Amino acid sequence: xxxxxxxxxxxxxxxxxxxxxxxxxxxxxxxxxxxxxxxxxxxxxxxxxxxxxxxxxxxxxxxxxxxxxxxxxxxxxxxxxxxxxxxxxxxxxxxxxxxxxxxxxxxxxxxxxxxxxxxxxxxxxxxxxxxxxxxxxxxxxxxxxxxxxxxxxxxxxxxxxxxxxxxxxxxxxxxxxxxxxxxxxxxxxxxxxxxxxxxxxxxxxxxxxxxxxxxxxxxxxxxxxxxxxxxxxxxxxxxxxxxxxxxxxxxxxxxxxxxxxxxxxxxxxxxxxxxxxxxxxxxxxxxxxxxxxxxxxxxxxxxxxxxxxxxxxxxxxxxxxxxxxxxxxxxxxxxxx
Amino acid sequence: xxxxxxxxxxxxxxxxxxxxxxxxxxxxxxxxxxxxxxxxxxxxxxxxxxxxxxxxxxxxxxxxxxxxxxxxxxxxxxxxxxxxxxxxxxxxxxxxxxxxxxxxxxxxxxxxxxxxxxxxxxxxxxxxxxxxxxxxxxxxxxxxxxxxxxxxxxxxxxxxxxxxxxxxxxxxxxxxxxxxxxxxxxxxxxxxxxxxxxxxxxxxxxxxxxxxxxxxxxxxxxxxxxxxxxxxxxxxxxxxxxxxxxxxxxxxxxxxxxxxxxxxxxxxxxx
Numbered sequence: 001x002x003x004x005x006x007x008x009x010x011x012x013x014x015x016x017x018x019x020x021x022x023x024x025x026x027x028x029x030x031x032x033x034x035x036x037x038x039x040x041x042x043x044x045x046x047x048x049x050x051x052x053x054x055x056x057x058x059x060x061x062x063x064x065x066x067x068x069x070x071x072x073x074x075x076x077x078x079x080x081x082x083x084x085x086x087x088x089x090x091x092x093x094x095x096x097x098x099x100x101x102x103x104x105x106x107x108x109x110x111x112x113x114x115x116x117x118x119x120x121x122x123x124x125x126x127x128x129x130x131x132x133x134x135x136x137x138x139x140x141x142x143x144x145x146x147x148x149x150x151x152x153x154x155x156x157x158x159x160x161x162x163x164x165x166x167x168x169x170x171x172x173x174x175x176x177x178x179x180x181x182x183x184x185x186x187x188x189x190x191x192x193x194x195x196x197x198x199x200x201x202x203x204x205x206x207x208x209x210x211x212x213x214x215x216x217x218x219x220x221x222x223x224x225x226x227x228x229x230x231x232x233x234x235x236x237x238x239x240x241x242x243x244x245x246x247x248x249x250x251x252x253x254x255x256x257x258x259x260x261x262x263x264x265x266x267x268x269x270x271x272x273x274x275x276x277x278x279x280x281x282x283x284x285x286x287x288x289x290x291x292x293x294x295x296x297x298x299x300x301x302x303x304x305x306x307x308x309x310x311x312x313x314x315x316x317x318x319x320x321x322x323x324x325x326x327x328x329x330x331x332x333x334x335x336x337x
Numbered sequence: 338x339x340x341x342x343x344x345x346x347x348x349x350x351x352x353x354x355x356x357x358x359x360x361x362x363x364x365x366x367x368x369x370x371x372x373x374x375x376x377x378x379x380x381x382x383x384x385x386x387x388x389x390x391x392x393x394x395x396x397x398x399x400x401x402x403x404x405x406x407x408x409x410x411x412x413x414x415x416x417x418x419x420x421x422x423x424x425x426x427x428x429x430x431x432x433x434x435x436x437x438x439x440x441x442x443x444x445x446x447x448x449x450x451x452x453x454x455x456x457x458x459x460x461x462x463x464x465x466x467x468x469x470x471x472x473x474x475x476x477x478x479x480x481x482x483x484x485x486x487x488x489x490x491x492x493x494x495x496x497x498x499x500x501x502x503x504x505x506x507x508x509x510x511x512x513x514x515x516x517x518x519x520x521x522x523x524x525x526x527x528x529x530x531x532x533x534x535x536x537x538x539x540x541x542x543x544x545x546x547x548x549x550x551x552x553x554x555x556x557x558x559x560x561x562x563x564x565x566x567x568x569x570x571x572x573x574x575x576x577x578x579x580x581x582x583x584x585x586x587x588x589x590x591x592x593x594x595x596x597x598x599x600x601x602x603x604x605x606x607x608x
Contacts (some may be wrong), residue, residue: 070381075339077381077422112590113575219584219604246579249572253382260381265578273570273580276386276407279543281569281583281607291582291607299585 002191005158006166009186011042016183017090022126025059026093027052036091036098047093050136051312055242056091056098060121061105063239064263067117067249071257082259084117090126090179096150097141097312099129101242103153107304108245117262126179129154130167135198138313140326143204146311148197156180159194168194204329206307212332213298219290223335227328228289230321235266237315237324243296243308246272267291293328338400338425340417346485347478350450351415352391352403355423367397369428372435372461373454373566373594376427377574378402380413387571389593390428391453395464400425403453403485429574430593433458433538433564442470444530446549448521448541449478452485454566455540466498473500473530477521480509502528522548525556532557538564543608550597563597567608583607
């Protein structure tokens with residue numbers, strides 16, 4: 001039996017989850033941008049956004065976070081590890097591309113050395129995704145073989161009702177079921193008709209692109225220089241991307257005490273790969289853009305069997321010079337492999 | 338780890354020997370460390386830098402590493418004194434398959450500050466000398482002053498079971514320099530080691546590697562018998578931070594030790 005969550009009950013749900021000790025997070029718009037942020041009341045949510053400007057990534061892999069604290073005494077160093085706060089969270093209103101992005105990065109943070117900063121947050125966060133009924137020209141989930149109602153990475157999928165007064169509830173995991181059991185009495189049995197999911201046109205032929213990228217002869221193609229001529233190396237695409245995971249370590253402090261931080265980093269930056277000698281394997285912006293595309297659609301799937309892109313389109317949507325993954329893969333689609 | 342010895346090798350180049358303060362860490366290191374692996378050496382407040390472990394697996398009670406002072410972390414390391422404590426993460430990466438070298442002749446070719454990774458292999462072999470055939474070491478630097486491990490070069494030069502060929506770039510010699518003058522690849526070709534039953538281990542700046550590979554090819558070496566170690570910028574060492582890759586190969590996980598055959602399959606523009 002399908003159950004319905006009515007919009008006018010959402011505020012009660014938020015209150016109930018908060019009483020149960022959950023931090024409630026969702027799409028929130030402020031003056032300059034939008035992001036997934038903690039709320040106290042349902043009225044703070046903005047479900048009209050195609051998606052928040054900032055991706056869901058920062059809730060699991062913050063832009064900067066302390067890893068350890070050190071104090072140095074004569075011939076002795078004491079360190080204490082930071083661990084993410086053990087808060088339980090529910091993200092209400094994630095977009096399917098954002099939820100998928102998290103699932104895409106799980107194998108990366110989990111292989112070989114398990115990154116507890118990531119997994120502790122993954123394990124204590126319930127992700128309630130709302131299927132998209134609207135898309136814009138930058139959305140490209142379907143080109144990545146995902147969909148506006150993909151369930152990948154989600155604990156619960158909600159489908160907006162046609163009358164726009166609530167959502168059909170599809171519980172996908174035990175974690176999702178537990179969270180919705182908290183509010184079971186606020187749900188209604190029955191099923192109103194769901195609004196049609198957004199139509200997201202396929203923008204490029206992924207298989208053809210991947211075949212082109214996998215051909216070693218194309219590594220040094222002049223295509224890379226042409227397509228990335230405009231790139232100013234600002235790394236907006238990296239920072240807004242739900243799957244970009246590269247990071248840097250920096251120490252902050254003095255000789256006696258301080259913290260070591262993990263910060264977002266980007267393959268767009270020349271310093272990312274610069275050797276001490278001055279030699280830089282990726283010395284030009286085109287080599288760095290090639291790395292970004294190759295990593296997402298050739299190297300990452302080679303290792304983890306999944307493309308490092310969920311098709312949110314933020315890289316193109318927010319690019320100050322109008323280039324992104326969409327434009328690049330569209331151009332590759334037209335090249336002979 | 339505590340610094341127990343430090344040595345000035347060349348202008349700006351130092352070697353440190355560090356020992357574990359905690360016996361469990363030492364035991365773990367001894368279980369895991371094999372020649373070729375690397376580590377991240379750090380000073381809190383400054384950061385971490387990646388260097389190979391320059392001491393061999395046959396001497397695993399301590400770690401030696403050699404570095405050139407050039408930035409924030411290496412300056413802090415250079416300023417550290419005996420008794421000071423620094424950090425070490427590792428050992429990471431793969432190793433030289435030394436047991437596959439048993440019974441073979443070995444030629445080591447190295448340039449400048451790239452002798453440390455080679456030196457780790459050299460001592461691993463010298464410490465079980467009877468297991469190998471002829472050992473030849475070709476080592477060069479820009480100037481006489483830039484040669485590192487000078488005391489060990491003297492020691493190797495005196496041994497009759499090692500063929501040591503030293504060279505400096507033209508103009509880098511001193512009046513009392515008794516060895517070769519010339520670039521490493523040229524001197525290697527003059528030394529003309531036979532590729533028969535021989536393994537080559539080469540390490541140096543990218544330009545030296547490039548021309549040494551050409552010379553070895555000329556001498557008849559098969560790429561699968563030539564080993565090298567790649568040193569890319571790294572931060573995490575565990576395959577996540579995303580910068581050390583050459584094409585799809587992550588140097589921190591799949592390397593740093595590769596055969597020349599493996600290197601030639603990598604996208605050359607990414608090296």
